[in-house]
Amino acid sequence: MIDVRNLTKRYGDRTAVDGLSFTVSPGQVTGFLGPNGAGKSTTMRLMLDLDRPTAGEVRIEGVRYRRLPDPLRRVGAMFEAGGVHRGRTAYHHLLWLAQSNKIPRERVREVLDLVGLDRVAGKRAGVLSLGMGRRLGIAAALLGDPPVLLFDEPINGLDPEGILWIRNLLRGFAAEGRTVLVSSHVMSEMALTADHLIVIGRGRLLADTGMREFIEANAAxxxxxxxxxxxxxxxxxxxxxxxxxxxxxxxxxxxxxxxxxxxxxxxxxxxxxxxxxxxxASLEEAFMRLTGDAVEHRTGGPR
Amino acid sequence: MRAVLASEWTKIRSVRSTAVTLLLTLVLGSGLAYLFGRSFRGSAAVQREDFDPLFATFYSLTLGRLALVVFGVLVVSGEYSSGTIRASLMAMPRRGLFYAGKVLTGGLLALAVSLVTVAVTFPAAQAGLGPYGTSLGAEGALEAAVGACLDLTLLCVFVMGVAAMLRNSTLTLGVLLPVFFLGSQGLGNIPGLRAVTQYLPDQVGMVITHVAGPQDDPRWARDYGAWEGIALLGLWTAASLIGGYLILRRRDA
CATH class of the missing domain: 3.30.70 (Alpha-Beta Plaits)
Incomplete structure (x- = not known):
């Protein structure tokens, strides 16, 4: 369970996240949607205390992230861009993460098997393909077997096989009762993966609704x-x-x-x-209409 | 804290640059010490009354320590250039603890490498100097050797603080290396500037290692003594570590 309350983040005079409030519940995949630059990644960084909010706060299972003891056992997160030293092997990347949170060494082999990277465990991260790099990111998120999982644009740049793999994986986590939040700017993919939708535009909440309701309301x-x-x-x-x-x-x-x-x-x-x-109407159109409107509201132009 | 140290140790030992820079420190320090010793032996300098074999012994470390400086920079900046910093802060959101663990791990390793480097450099230099060499039992020799270890280690830790402030390896090396070269080889020879440059972090450890030249000669004399110099380096190091901590604590990752 993730509780976002009145979250605001400003960089200089630019407001990236603007008074956002929503709850992410366990047992379902929650899609976190918005056009590029809507504030999705910023919100996720704020959830993990990587950035400091200008106002508001995020509680994960009732606690601020930095107060979680051994946080990797409570929350697993995968970010799109890198995060792995190119010269370090996949195994050692996971090993230092495990050691920092007192996760047993055997678990490293387990997650490598789980994501299908066991055979390249000794390869330096720099030589892994995009798909393998993504799998390594997922392995890192799963290391502590956490009840809460965050994925930032997990399917970007993946081939259809990889996309299907991630989709099934996410649905599986939700079925196990975990809290799963997945950001994406691709509406059609979310329609296949998510049960619930949080849509933001320009840092503001546009919709917080079940996927079926969203489709009925917007794609009639x-x-x-x-x-x-x-x-x-x-x-x-x-x-x-x-x-x-x-x-x-x-x-x-x-x-x-x-x-x-x-x-x-x-x-x-x-x-x-x-x-x-x-x-x-395609979901993509519904999504564009929803987010496009938000832009007009903000600039005060006519609808 | 033990978990953080174990984690940081794995990070350090699992990249190639660690072994390369640390080995380079040892090889440059001891190898050049031998070569310098050889060239001193064949020169007229050894005949002079004020010839100081300890100068010839430890001079090579002013070059060897550049590799150690690169090591210190990479330990910290590597987090930023690779984006690992995000994973690190997710795993260790208490930033002070993470920072302390990183600096302590890097610092202890730097100390170990410094001890080995000095232990090899000293006899290598004596082998080069031959009859003009000295021994650890000679006056000031042991003090100089201990000072050299401290100088190398503190300088490496100082650099880690700077790297934490600048958060970029190219920028950090771009700022530090000219300071380390110009201070001793360039600007330091301009009389007017020496009053200031003698206090730069790469300079303050040179009195104890006899690399600053004979202190009874006004051309080389510094305004501080051997251990005062080490204390000054300690201050530099403390200041840079505090600066690095404040930046890490405040800035978004």
């Missing part, structure tokens, strides 16, 4: 219509109490209605229809 299907007289078409649909939005190139999007009903209304009013069909 609609009827795409292209008519000879879009203005009249819109009036007809609106008169029937149907919510209409403007699509690209003069097309209309009718929400909460079947395509057949739209076609019948057009026919009844003698309107020519060039194109009609059911479309579903």
């Amino acid at each position: 299907s609609y009827v795409h219509v292209r008519a000879a007289e879009p203005g009249r078409m819109r009036d007809v649909l609106a008169a029937a109490g149907i919510e209409v939005r403007s699509g690209p190139d003069g097309a209309l999007e009718a929400h909460g209605v079947e395509a057949a009903k739209v076609g019948e209304l057009a026919a009844a009013s003698g309107l020519a229809v060039h194109e009609i069909g059911t479309r579903s």
Whole structure:
């Protein structure tokens, strides 16, 4: 369980994290989403006391990170960028981590086996491939068998096989009852991995919702219509109490209605229809809309 | 604390640069000591009344210690250049404890290497000097040898503090190496500047090791004595360690 309360971080006059509050619960994968630069990594660093918050605090299982005795046994974290001395072997990297938290030496071999790095344990980290480096990062996070796990952009740059491996791994951790927080800027991947979503934009909380609710609310299907007289078409649909939005190139999007009903209304009013069909908004679009709006709110521009 | 020391020891011994720099300290120190001794033996200098065999013995360490300085820088800066600092602070979020463990581990190893280096350098220099050499029983020799160990060790620890303040190996070496070269070989020879440069951290340990030249000669005399010099180096080291700690405690990782 991770409890983020009124967390704020400013660098000079730039606010990276702006009054963020949310809770990450155990037993599920929580996706931490936002466009690049939204403040995801900063928030995760603040969780681990790597950076000092300007205001607010994070408690992990009720305690500040720096107060945790042998923290690697309580929290495991994997950051995207490096963190491993290129000249040190995978084994020695894990060994010094284990020693610092009084984790038995045998556990190093165990996690190396677990992530499939046992055969390259003696290789220097600098020669490992991106995928192997990522596995080493995951091995380090798992070293203390911690109940809380944080992953910062774990799938970036991985091949499909690696992505699938990580997805199954994360789902497995959640099934074991651990708290799993995964940041990403790729919505479609999160849709397959996460049960719950925390979405931030410009350091502010935009959504804190279940994945299913998010999909239902934001990725509902609609009827795409292209008519000879879009203005009249819109009036007809609106008169029937149907919510209409403007699509690209003069097309209309009718929400909460079947395509057949739209076609019948057009026919009844003698309107020519060039194109009609059911479309579903992708999660990616829903995500862009959500985060894009946040940017406009902040700059005070019109919606 | 034992866990931190064990961890830092693993870090130090598991990178190649440690062995390279420490071996270089030993080889440069003792190897050059022998060569300098040989060249002194063949020169007119040994015939002079004020010839000091201890100068010829320990002069090579002013070069050998540069390798030890690089070791000190890499122990600390390596954390920043590789990004390991984040993993370190995640594993050891009590920064003071982490820092103390790192400096202590590096310092103890530097002390061990200094002892070995001096123990090998002394006889190597005497072998080079031949009949003009001296022995540990001679006046000031043992003091100079002990001083050389302290000078090497403290300088290495001083450098760790500087590296913790600057958090970048290139920058740290870029700042330190010119100071260490210019202070002794360059600026130090300009009379007006010597009043100031004699107090630089690379200079203060030179009186006890007889590398500063004969102290009864006003051309070389320093404004402090042998052990005062070591005390000054202790102050330099304490100041840099405190500075490094304050930076590590305050700054975001």
